[in-house]
Amino acid sequence: xxxxxxxxxxxxxxxxxxxxxxxxxxxxxxxxxxxxxxxxxxxxxxxxxxxxxxxxxxxxxxxxxxxxxxxxxxxxxxxxxxxxxxxxxxxxxxxxxxxxxxxxxxxxxxxxxxxxxxxxxxxxxxxxxxxxxxxxxxxxxxxxxxxxxxxxxxxxxxxxxxxxxxxxxxxxxxxxxxxxxxxxxxxxxxxxxxxxxxxxxxxxxxxxxxxxxxxxxxxxxxxxxxxxxxxxxxxxxxxxxxxxxxxxxxxxxxxxxxxxxxxxxxxxxxxxxxxxxxxxxxxxxxxxxxxxxxxxxxxxxxxxxxxxxxxxxxxxxxxx
Numbered sequence: 001x002x003x004x005x006x007x008x009x010x011x012x013x014x015x016x017x018x019x020x021x022x023x024x025x026x027x028x029x030x031x032x033x034x035x036x037x038x039x040x041x042x043x044x045x046x047x048x049x050x051x052x053x054x055x056x057x058x059x060x061x062x063x064x065x066x067x068x069x070x071x072x073x074x075x076x077x078x079x080x081x082x083x084x085x086x087x088x089x090x091x092x093x094x095x096x097x098x099x100x101x102x103x104x105x106x107x108x109x110x111x112x113x114x115x116x117x118x119x120x121x122x123x124x125x126x127x128x129x130x131x132x133x134x135x136x137x138x139x140x141x142x143x144x145x146x147x148x149x150x151x152x153x154x155x156x157x158x159x160x161x162x163x164x165x166x167x168x169x170x171x172x173x174x175x176x177x178x179x180x181x182x183x184x185x186x187x188x189x190x191x192x193x194x195x196x197x198x199x200x201x202x203x204x205x206x207x208x209x210x211x212x213x214x215x216x217x218x219x220x221x222x223x224x225x226x227x228x229x230x231x232x233x234x235x236x237x238x239x240x241x242x243x244x245x246x247x248x249x250x251x252x253x254x255x256x257x258x259x260x261x262x263x264x265x266x267x268x269x270x271x272x273x274x275x276x277x278x279x280x281x282x283x284x285x286x287x288x289x290x291x292x293x294x295x296x297x298x299x300x301x302x303x304x305x306x307x308x309x310x311x312x313x314x315x316x317x318x319x320x
Contacts, residue, residue, distance in 0.1 A: 001032045003174070004137035006039040006079060009056035010046055013063050014197035016182040016190035019238050024141055024176050026068040034074035035135055035302060036064070041079050041086070041127060045120045061291050063201060066281035077298035079131065084306040089123075089130040091313060092156050095163070096126050100155065105148060129153035132171050134306045139174040147173050164316040182238065183231035185214045198235075200274055201281055208267040216259040224255035232259060236266045239273035 005025060007013075013022065028034050038060045040053060047053045057078055069076055079085060101107065104125050110117040132140055132153050140150055150173035157168035183189065184196025191197070198207055214232060219225065227233040227249045237245050248265060251257050284291055314320045 001138045002035065002136060003028050003032045003139045003141060004035045004037075004132055004135055004171075005141050006037045006042070006131055007060065007064075008039045008043045009053070009060040010043050011056065011192050012059060012199045012201060013067075014190060014192070014199045015235070015238065016184070016197065018067065018200055019182050020143060021141070021176075022064065022067055022069075025064075025074070028141065029070060029074040032139070035077075035137070036069065036074055037077050037079045037082075037131070037302070038064075039079045039131070042124065045118055045124065058288070058291070061295055062281060062284045065284055065291065065294065066277045067200070068277070071294045071298065075298045075301050076294060077302045078295055081295070081299040082134070082302050082306050084303065084310040085127070085130050085134055088134050088310055088313060089127045091317060091319070092129055092133075092160070093123065093126050095159055096123075096156060100152060101125060104152065105145075125149050125152040126156070129156050133157055133168050134309050135302065136169040136305070136309060137171045138169065140171055141174045141176050144175060147175060160313075160317075167313055167316045183234050185210055187215065187231040198270070201278065204271055204278075207270060211267045211270070212260070212263050214263060221258055222256050225252045227252035232262050232266060236262065236269060240265070240269040244269065 005021065007017065007021060025034065025036055038057050040057050043053060043056070047056070061076065061078075064076060065071070101122055106124060107117055107122050110121065128149050129152060132150075133156075140153075142150060150171065154170060157170055161167055181189065184191065184194055185198065186194065186196045188194055188196060198210055214235075216232060230252070233248065233252065236248060240248070244265070248262065251262075311320070
């Protein structure tokens with residue numbers, strides 16, 4: 001199976017990015033053909049500073065490699081280095097009904113909140129469809145909130161196939177059932193939009209400070225508490241060993257503890273969990289030529305497949 005997924009370089013990766021998506025990339029690469037791209041074209045919808053975007057792309061590549069993405073097993077590349085994706089996006093756009101895009105939740109949500117919404121955001125699902133269809137992707141791992149975009153992709157592929165003959169491989173959404181729903185420092189979903197994130201590679205002291213400031217409830221220390229659903233415990237489960245997780249669960253149910261102790265355990269466990277990745281990141285950061293070579297080789301491999309698919313599409317619709 002060919003699996004494709006992209007991640008936007010809109011800032012440094014946090015625990016939500018890792019446990020919700022990147023960890024699954026690492027697991028899939030051992031069993032499937034994986035193509036993973038840094039979605040800088042999509043990121044232009046929010047980043048309007050060239051220097052920031054370039055640095056974010058570089059950081060994203062280093063972070064993904066440090067976290068375990070293996071270029072010998074998976075293809076890593078930058079979205080904009082595959083010009084075929086923009087050409088395919090236009091071919092799909094010509095057959096995309098306006099109503100279909102108006103129903104997409106990302107655009108609707110921003111519009112409902114009175115936030116600025118660009119044409120790029122409005123047509124985001126079409127570029128996403130081009131990303132998927134350009135590589136004959138079979139599976140696209142997504143969370144529940146992204147399933148709609150895969151359905152849009154399938155609608156566009158189906159319409160094109162009806163008009164011009166069987167051209168596109170029909171992709172399927174692979175909803176990652178075990179993808180962690182990571183709470184932020186305020187208990188809400190971890191998101192850069194909410195400023196409640198724990199970045200993976202920020203200084204250890206800064207992570208510890210953020211953890212120690214995590215808001216907790218005001219129940220008395222002696223009161224027994226159910227651990228499941230408590231955001232401190234939910235975060236601990238992600239980074240602690242099963243033995244420590246069980247031990248802390250028993251402490252919750254027994255009562256008579258302070259949240260400060262749990263926070264210290266969480267900070268220590270997170271430091272251990274990401275220690276090896278931190279060491280690899282230091283090595284990679286000192287070798288930018290290697291990182292660039294990985295991206296160049298990934299782009300060359302991706303373009304080989306993209307050129308094949310685009311030629312097929314253009315021939316089908318009469319461009320060539």
